[in-house]
Amino acid sequence: RKGSLFSFKGGVFPPENKFTAGMAIEHVPAPEYLILPLKQHSGAPAEVLVKPGQHVLADEPLTSPKSAMQVPIHAPLSGTVVSVAMSGIPHPSGYMEPCVKIRCDVPGEPGYGECYANPSYPDYQNTDRETLLNHINRMGIAGLGGAGFPTDVKLRSSAKAENCQVLIINGAECEPYITCDDRLMRERADRIIEGIRILQYILNPVYTVIAVENNKPEAIRELNRAISDSGISETRVTEIPVKYPSGAARNLITVITGIEIPYNARSTAYGIVVHNVSTVYAVADAVLRGKPLTHRIVTVTGSALKKQGNVEIPLGYSIKELMNHFGYTAPSVPRVIVGGPMMGFTIHDANVPVIKTSNCIIAPGEHEIERTKPQVNCIRCGRCARACPSRLIPYELYAFCVANEHEAALKCGLKSCIECGCCSFVCPSAIRLIAEFRQEKAQIKIEKIKKDRINAAKERFVLKQQRLAEEERLRAERKAAALAKIKSKPASAAASGNDAAAVSGTESELEQRKRIALEKAAAIKAARLKAKAEASGSDASAGQTVSSEAKAESPAAASAQNPDLEERKRIALEKAAAIKAARLKAKAEASGSDASAGQTVSSEAKAESPAAASAQNPDLEERKRIALEKAAAIKAARLKAKAEASGSDASAGQTVSSEAKAESPAAASAQTPDLEERKRIALEKAAAIKAARLKAKAEAEKAQSQTDTKGE
Structure with missing residues (x-):
C-alpha cells in the first residue's frame, strides 16, 4: 500500500533502445x-x-x-x-x-x-x-x-x-x-x-x-x-x-x-x-x-x-x-x-x-550486430556469478554442461536458470553460456523421454511376465483340480465290464472314454462296410467287401470281450448271407438257360463261401439244402418240357416254348409255396437290417461327435 520497494541480487543494465515507444x-x-x-x-x-x-x-x-x-x-x-x-x-x-x-x-x-x-x-x-x-x-x-x-x-x-x-x-x-x-x-x-x-x-x-x-x-x-x-x-x-x-x-x-x-x-x-x-x-x-x-x-x-x-x-x-x-x-x-x-x-x-x-x-542492421568475438577459455573471473539473478554459478554449471554431466548440472541448479542472458552479457571470454544451458536442458529432456520410454517398456514386460505366470498358475490349479476330481471317483470301469480300465487303475477317465469311443467308431465303420458289401451284387464286389470287412474289423478286435456286441455282429452276418443267397436263387430261377443255371450254381457256391463261418447254424444249412434241391427239380422240369416241345411244328413249338417261358416263374412259385414265404421273410429281414444300419449310423455319428469333443 505504501509502495515500498526491495531489490534482488544480480542483474545488469543493458542499453534500452526503445525506439518504438512513441509509435502508436x-x-x-x-x-x-x-x-x-x-x-x-x-x-x-x-x-x-x-x-x-x-x-x-x-x-x-x-x-x-x-x-x-x-x-x-x-x-x-x-x-x-x-x-x-x-x-x-x-x-x-x-x-x-x-x-x-x-x-x-x-x-x-x-x-x-x-x-x-x-x-x-x-x-x-x-x-x-x-x-x-x-x-x-x-x-x-x-x-x-x-x-x-x-x-x-x-x-x-x-x-x-x-x-x-x-x-x-x-x-x-x-x-x-x-x-x-x-x-x-x-x-x-x-x-x-x-x-x-x-x-x-x-x-x-x-x-x-x-x-x-x-x-x-x-x-x-x-x-x-x-x-x-x-x-x-x-x-x-x-x-x-x-x-x-x-x-x-x-x-x-x-x-x-x-x-x-x-x-x-x-x-x-x-x-x-x-x-x-x-x-x-x-x-x-x-x-x-x-x-x-x-x-x-x-x-x-x-x-x-x-x-x-x-x-x-x-x-x-x-x-x-x-x-x-x-x-x-x-x-x-x-x-x-x-x-x-x-x-x-x-x-x-x-x-x-x-x-x-x-x-x-x-531485424538488426550491420552496426547493431556486434561482430562475434572468438570464444576463449573461462578465466574464472566470477562476473557471471555476480550478475546471475537466480544465485547460480554459471561458469561451474557451464563446465558440467560441456562435459555432458547431466546429473551434476541438475544439482548445480540448471532448472533454476531463467535464461535471462545476464551471464553471457557480462562474460569477458565471449562464452555462449545461455546457448549451452538451453542445449543442456533440451538434452536432459530428451534423455528423460528416453528413460521414461524404457521404464514404461520394462513395466509392460514385468506386467506381462506376471500375467503369464498367473495364467500358468491358474492353468495348473485347474488341471490339478480336474485330476483330483477324477481320482476321487470310484472305479466305474470295473462295473461296466471294461477289464482294461479295471486293470489300469492309474488311467484317467478321459483316456477310458476316448478308447471306448474309438472302439465304437471302429465297430460302426465295420458295419457300414458290411452293409455296402451286401448291397453289391457282383462276386468281385462281394470279395472286396469281405476283405474290407476283415481289415475294418481289425481295429475293433479289442472289443471281442463284449459278448453282446459280438452276438449282434454274428446274427447280422448270418442274416446278410441268407438274404444274399435268396437273391441269387431268385436270379437263377428267372434265367432259362443251362449256362445261366450253371453260373448261378457257381455264384451260389462262391457267395456262400463268405458265410461258411455260419455252418454251425443247422436251420440255415437246412434251408440252403432245400433250396438247392428245389432248384435242381426246377431245372429238370425245364429240360423235360423242352424235350417234349421239340416234336411239334415250329410255330406250335414256339408258342409252347413262349408259354413255358412265360409260365415258368409262376409255375415255379406254384410248385414251391415255401419259396414265396421265404422271400417274404427275407424282405422283412432286409427291412430290419436297413433299420439297424440307420441306427448304427446314428450311433456312429454320435460317438464320433463325443470323440471330437473329448479330443478338443
Missing part, C-alpha cells in the same frame, strides 16, 4: 494465408476440430482441449482450411509442428467478415467463478509475457486455495527494444482495469499492484487515470527502478514484496499471483466481448527496416511478410531475432508464423 499501435492488411501451430503455449496441443476444405468463420475454434494443460486455438479471420500438416514454427532449431493453414477470405466472397458467436459474460459478478475459468480456457488465453502458461490453470490453483494476498500486474517490460506493453498501457488502460476487476472477482486478493518501470511515465499516468475513473479499490500503480531482469516473475515479486520464492515452489503457494498486462487485456476481451485470443500486439524494430512500430496482427501472420510490410532490406549478415535481444533467439527461416508468445521481431 497500427494495423496491417489481412494476409493471404495464416499458419496456426496447434501448440502455442506450455502444454500439449488440443484435438483438431477442422479438416481440409472446411470453411471457418473468424473467432471459430479450430481445436478442442481435452485436458487441463491444453489451450485451444481460434481462426483470427474467416477463410478456408487448406491443410493440417507439419510446418515450421518460430524456434531456434527450425523445429516443425502440426499447423492449420487457412486461406483468408477476400472481400466479396461468401462469409467474408463474419464472426463466430462465442458466449460473453458482461455481468460477470453474477456468474459462477468456475464458469468464468472454463470460459477463459475456451477462449484460448495463455500467458503473453513469453512463457505461455495457461491462464486458467494459474487462476484456478490460486482460487482453489483461496489464499491470494497480492495480485501483481506485470507492466515492467524490462527487455530492450520491446515496447508493445508500453503502448498497450498508454492506449487501452481502461480495458486493462476492466480485466483487473475480473481477476479480482475470481481471486479475491487483499491488494493489487500494477508494477511499471519508471521509464514509462505516460503509461503510469494513464493507468492512474483509469483507476480513479473506475473507482477500483485496493489497487495502485507502483514505479520500480529500471534494472534487467526486473520483469521476471520471481524477481518482480521480490521487488514488490521482498519475498524470494524458491525455484522448487510456485508463487501461488505464498499467496501471490502475477499476470502480464497483455494477458489481463485478453481476459477482459474474452469475458466482456466473447473475443478469443486471435490477435496480439507485436513490436517490429531494427535498423534493417525502413520503418518500425507496434502493430496488432492476427496470430499466424508470416514474419517474413510482416517484415516486408515494414520495408525489410537484408544486410550483408542477415539476422532475424524473435523476442528481445537478451532472451530472444535467432530463427533460420523467416517464413514462420507469429504465435501467442511472440512479442517482438528484431
Whole structure:
C-alpha cells in the first residue's frame, strides 16, 4: 500500500533502445494465408476440430482441449482450411509442428467478415467463478509475457486455495527494444482495469499492484487515470527502478514484496499471483466481448527496416511478410531475432508464423550486430556469478554442461536458470553460456523421454511376465483340480465290464472314454462296410467287401470281450448271407438257360463261401439244402418240357416254348409255396437290417461327435 520497494541480487543494465515507444499501435492488411501451430503455449496441443476444405468463420475454434494443460486455438479471420500438416514454427532449431493453414477470405466472397458467436459474460459478478475459468480456457488465453502458461490453470490453483494476498500486474517490460506493453498501457488502460476487476472477482486478493518501470511515465499516468475513473479499490500503480531482469516473475515479486520464492515452489503457494498486462487485456476481451485470443500486439524494430512500430496482427501472420510490410532490406549478415535481444533467439527461416508468445521481431542492421568475438577459455573471473539473478554459478554449471554431466548440472541448479542472458552479457571470454544451458536442458529432456520410454517398456514386460505366470498358475490349479476330481471317483470301469480300465487303475477317465469311443467308431465303420458289401451284387464286389470287412474289423478286435456286441455282429452276418443267397436263387430261377443255371450254381457256391463261418447254424444249412434241391427239380422240369416241345411244328413249338417261358416263374412259385414265404421273410429281414444300419449310423455319428469333443 505504501509502495515500498526491495531489490534482488544480480542483474545488469543493458542499453534500452526503445525506439518504438512513441509509435502508436497500427494495423496491417489481412494476409493471404495464416499458419496456426496447434501448440502455442506450455502444454500439449488440443484435438483438431477442422479438416481440409472446411470453411471457418473468424473467432471459430479450430481445436478442442481435452485436458487441463491444453489451450485451444481460434481462426483470427474467416477463410478456408487448406491443410493440417507439419510446418515450421518460430524456434531456434527450425523445429516443425502440426499447423492449420487457412486461406483468408477476400472481400466479396461468401462469409467474408463474419464472426463466430462465442458466449460473453458482461455481468460477470453474477456468474459462477468456475464458469468464468472454463470460459477463459475456451477462449484460448495463455500467458503473453513469453512463457505461455495457461491462464486458467494459474487462476484456478490460486482460487482453489483461496489464499491470494497480492495480485501483481506485470507492466515492467524490462527487455530492450520491446515496447508493445508500453503502448498497450498508454492506449487501452481502461480495458486493462476492466480485466483487473475480473481477476479480482475470481481471486479475491487483499491488494493489487500494477508494477511499471519508471521509464514509462505516460503509461503510469494513464493507468492512474483509469483507476480513479473506475473507482477500483485496493489497487495502485507502483514505479520500480529500471534494472534487467526486473520483469521476471520471481524477481518482480521480490521487488514488490521482498519475498524470494524458491525455484522448487510456485508463487501461488505464498499467496501471490502475477499476470502480464497483455494477458489481463485478453481476459477482459474474452469475458466482456466473447473475443478469443486471435490477435496480439507485436513490436517490429531494427535498423534493417525502413520503418518500425507496434502493430496488432492476427496470430499466424508470416514474419517474413510482416517484415516486408515494414520495408525489410537484408544486410550483408542477415539476422532475424524473435523476442528481445537478451532472451530472444535467432530463427533460420523467416517464413514462420507469429504465435501467442511472440512479442517482438528484431531485424538488426550491420552496426547493431556486434561482430562475434572468438570464444576463449573461462578465466574464472566470477562476473557471471555476480550478475546471475537466480544465485547460480554459471561458469561451474557451464563446465558440467560441456562435459555432458547431466546429473551434476541438475544439482548445480540448471532448472533454476531463467535464461535471462545476464551471464553471457557480462562474460569477458565471449562464452555462449545461455546457448549451452538451453542445449543442456533440451538434452536432459530428451534423455528423460528416453528413460521414461524404457521404464514404461520394462513395466509392460514385468506386467506381462506376471500375467503369464498367473495364467500358468491358474492353468495348473485347474488341471490339478480336474485330476483330483477324477481320482476321487470310484472305479466305474470295473462295473461296466471294461477289464482294461479295471486293470489300469492309474488311467484317467478321459483316456477310458476316448478308447471306448474309438472302439465304437471302429465297430460302426465295420458295419457300414458290411452293409455296402451286401448291397453289391457282383462276386468281385462281394470279395472286396469281405476283405474290407476283415481289415475294418481289425481295429475293433479289442472289443471281442463284449459278448453282446459280438452276438449282434454274428446274427447280422448270418442274416446278410441268407438274404444274399435268396437273391441269387431268385436270379437263377428267372434265367432259362443251362449256362445261366450253371453260373448261378457257381455264384451260389462262391457267395456262400463268405458265410461258411455260419455252418454251425443247422436251420440255415437246412434251408440252403432245400433250396438247392428245389432248384435242381426246377431245372429238370425245364429240360423235360423242352424235350417234349421239340416234336411239334415250329410255330406250335414256339408258342409252347413262349408259354413255358412265360409260365415258368409262376409255375415255379406254384410248385414251391415255401419259396414265396421265404422271400417274404427275407424282405422283412432286409427291412430290419436297413433299420439297424440307420441306427448304427446314428450311433456312429454320435460317438464320433463325443470323440471330437473329448479330443478338443
